[in-house]
Structure formats: structure tokens, C-alpha cells
Amino acid sequence: MKAFEGVTLAFRRFPGVGPKQAERFALYVVRAPDPEIEKLVEALRAVKSSVGYCRECYNYAENVLCSVCADSARDRSLICVVERPQDLAAIEKARSFSGVYHVLHGAVSPAAGITADQIKLKELLERVRAGGGLVKEVIIATNPDTDGEATAMFLTRALKPYVDKISRIACGVPLGGDIDYMDEVTLGHALKGRVKI
Ligand SMILES: [Zn+2]
Secondary structure, three states: OHHHHHHHHHHHOOOOOOHHHHHHHHHHHHHOOHHHHHHHHHHHHHHHHHOEEOOOOOOEEOOOOOOOOOOOOOEEEEEEEEOOHHHHHHHHHHOOOOEEEEEOOOOOEOOOOEOHHHOOHHHHHHHHHHOOOOOOEEEEOOOOOHHHHHHHHHHHHHHOOOOOEEEEOOOOOOOOOOHHHOOHHHHHHHHHOOEEO
16 A cells, blocks of 8 residues: 555654554544545645744744744843744743744754754854844753753854853753753743853
């Protein structure tokens, strides 16, 4: 069954989906009523055609700017750097941050061979430089694992000449943990308790 295998393989590419689960998803598609699957296909097409990157911060956005960057009440002198859009979403949920963000879409990883050129790092440097002193503080909220730390170190070195204060969220972040798995209270404390580096 070539078509069935094709769908199973497509699901296997989804994060966190193993072979058994991919097969269960594919079986569900076979059994599901046609209108339901048509709706799913339409929703997938719509998300692919309408959602892109925010021009400012590289968060996901349906317009030129994401909802954070489009909000004139946000403090543009404060940039919080995260690895992924879901980290940004987690911090937004904690409601303790009034600045703007920059999404790197990954981390520098010497082990996996991911260099600074492969993530949105130079875009951040350009943004800070173009601001001409507008950016007063950069908070580095990369994950507290090896790659996240390597990225934080790289960023600190690159940003030092352009920004007065560079800080790293520290306390309360479980070592080796993921930013988006932290609860809102812990994340709020981690942001408030950031340390200058
Ligand atoms: Zn944005």
C-alpha cells in the first residue's frame, strides 16, 4: 500500500512521532470521514501560505510583523533572545516581560555542527546595530543546556560592543531543561532574577 506508507512516512517526520504512532495517525486518516480530512488539508495549506517570519524578530507572523512587534506599547529597548517561537510563547504566557524578542531558530551547536550562520544570529546583530543605541539591554534566554550556553557565550561576545547590558536568565531554570516546559511562575522569576554577564 504505497499511499498508506507515504502518509505514515509523512507523519514520522513530525517531532516526537515514532513509527507506531505514525501508523496510528495514518490509520485514522483512512477511517476518518472525507470532510474532516479535507478540512485538515485546507488548514495545512492555509497555515503554509499565510504564516511566515516577522520582519523584526523572526517569530511566526501572519502579517509583516508578529503580534508582539506590532504592539506599540512594547519596550523596544529591551530584547529577549530565545531559540524557538515556542519559547517566546512560553514567556508571553508568563506575562512578566514587556520588551520585544528575537527568535534564533536554533542554537549554535559545535557537536551537531550548527554554526552561527545557520541560525538568525547575524539578523540580531544587524538589528541591534541598526538601532543605533536604542537597544539598552539584551536578555539571553536560550536553553540552559550545552548548546544554549555556547550560543549565549557567542552572543555576549558579539553584542558587547553595541549593548550596555547583556543578561542571562538563570535562577529557577532547571539545568538541561527546556524554556517552554517551565511553568509561568518559574519563568517569571527566572526573568526577574536575570544576571548581568
Ligand atoms: Zn516580531
